[in-house]
Amino acid sequence: MSLARLMAAAWERNLPVSVLIELTYRCNLDCFFCYNDLALRGEPLRREQYFQLFQELADLGALHLTLSGGEPLAHPDFLALGTRARELGFAVRVKSNGHALRGELARRLRDEVDPFLIETSLHGATAATHDRQTRVPGSFERLLANLAELRALGLRVKLNSTLTAWNEGEIAGMFALADSLGLPLQVDPEVTPRDDGDRAPLAVAPSREGVMRLFRIQTERGRALGPRDADETLPAPPGKHCGAGSSGLAVDPYGNVYPCVQWRRPVGNLHRQGLREIWLGSAELAEVRDLTVRVRERLEAEGPRAALLNFCPGMAAVSSGGDPLRIYPSAMQRKELLETVLEEEARRPVLPVIP
Amino acid sequence: MSFGGQFLRFPDLFPGRPAGEPWGDRAVTLDVAGGPYLVAGISAVQEAGLRERFGSLCRGAVDAAVLLRVFRAPAGDFREIDTRGWEYTLDLDPSPHGLRVAGLRLMARLDWTAGLSGALWTCEAAGEEWTGACENALRVLAAYRLLDLGGAVIHSAGIAGEEDGYLLLGPSGAGKTTASRLCLDEGATVLSDDLNAVLPGEDGAQMVKLPFTGDLGDRAGAPASTPLRALLRLAKGSEESLRPLSPAAALAGLVAAAPFVNRDPGRREALLDVLERLAAAVPAWELTFPLGARLWSILRSIPATRR
């Protein structure tokens, strides 16, 4: 009766536990490195189609439903969709920039959607850096004010960030800010290309020193937390490299279904087929699942520290000329830097724990 | 009230970038002063509406000088407004990088970091509500575009004869429509009794028709451009009177009559430059006229130069 065993079953038996839905690409901010493919065209899904999708996902056993975008709150049916998701028993996550999350909207979110978690983005420790990224002056101050309001409403919030050349000097400050707000902060060390392959965001990729600094801070903070709860980090089930297309999936505003939010290879479209039909019958999806096995084998050849690559085949498919098996340079760099930090860590004198 | 509060239910959700769900994949080009303007992302019904509204000024999509992208916004984004007796205004929020616009069932952005372009979000799917929303966005877009071209959009009545024309300035209620009607009765052509464009010309300035009229004027038809002979600031009175206006006074009148851009501190210098040149190139007068005056004859009698 262990969670790890159940998650392994999900990977092996293709049970979609976690689903991400991009409701709209409309957004009330204008982040420079946004990965959305804004030129993408298609017919938006109607409310009834979303309800149908949610039902099919519930029937397939999905528990986590993440509403994302663009800014999901900008979707005209956001509250109705979130409410239906709750009614169907999903743990609803909302990935929002938080800019509009105050007053009536925040209250209605809590009362009607009752989300499990709100994930919002912090781009810097200062207004100058944060607003530089969002390109909306005042967004930093607004975010801080709204976070206080969300907290007072009893909503659970998590901060996400991406390390960039602009904020790499403020990482310690960002963690301090998150601590002072009583919120967890997760920092991704990598800037990714846009979903259409556009590499313009990479212009703000962090430096090696910046990445190193982040890894050192994260290691130090991990050290301060002490031994982690065994269930918090589930071991990867054998067989596949990741759950793309097996324990998770993603949907864009036009009904295209993807193995995950990063792997932008459409495996079906909800205007033409129901989700169940796609999930059980798509040849493209079968190929993706097979690829996650081959990625696993490929990485095994890289040795015991392959996990440090944090390799994402979806990213590889976008970056490396479409080859999901090719390890891209930033993954190599990440491994190298992490190894350095871990070796530093190993050489630290171990102080006795004084009870 | 902060930006958008009058028109929008959730001002915080105002689009931060030109993205969203288009109404369709159709597009048309509008041959309006400063253009051509490409209006893209519209449905077939909306395309038909624009063709009907703008007549021969509207044609199929071609390479354009300025792009206006159209997106859907749900009706729920907008507040219900009682428009009876309400003077139409737009809520503007200028910044160094762009302009946000909120109005009746519309939101718009102008962005100029990489050349001027516009985006419009509206819930109006068809009919005059749709063309009205589009027109409101285009008015603002044209004002900024013309400024970039060294010209301006001016609240005015544009009256023309065979060879040249006159720009009549004045706020609402000053008599632009009355004046237009009087001139029409005498056989003159009215470009628009509400909004006209001026652009620098070879000898002075050109007055260019805009298809965004008030009550009078030819709303569609071929673009009319005519040399600008004089600027008139209108004042109501019981007797006819015409007195020269200094360039400074003309400039003040013009700035007050240049909508949208005159509310943007970042455009102040550019606007003053353009209008100063206009006031120097074209003589200006203050004109008082009684009801029933033979206004067109009066205008024709104005000397070609001030002195």
Added chain:
Amino acid sequence: MSAIRPAAVLRRPSDVRYRRIEGEAVVLRQSTAEVLVLNEVGAAVLDLADGRRSVEEWIEALADRFETDRETLARDVLEFAAELAAAGLLEPAPGDET
């Protein structure tokens, strides 16, 4: 852990979300972010905890599905219900006085 009486009417609190996977249930308690796994009996109990039927009625419903003798089943269900209630996964339905 207080005992549950067969006449009690219990329901899932609103912050409990769960899914069946291979007969078992993955359960998330939103307010505390706890995740746990319940076996088939526990999963069945969660399904039945709609706030309308009593625990006695659950036992009736389950008697057909499970091959244990009724006395053992009743004891298991009552014990399970008590555990789940203690873990915050069940609460008295409004109007329940037991």
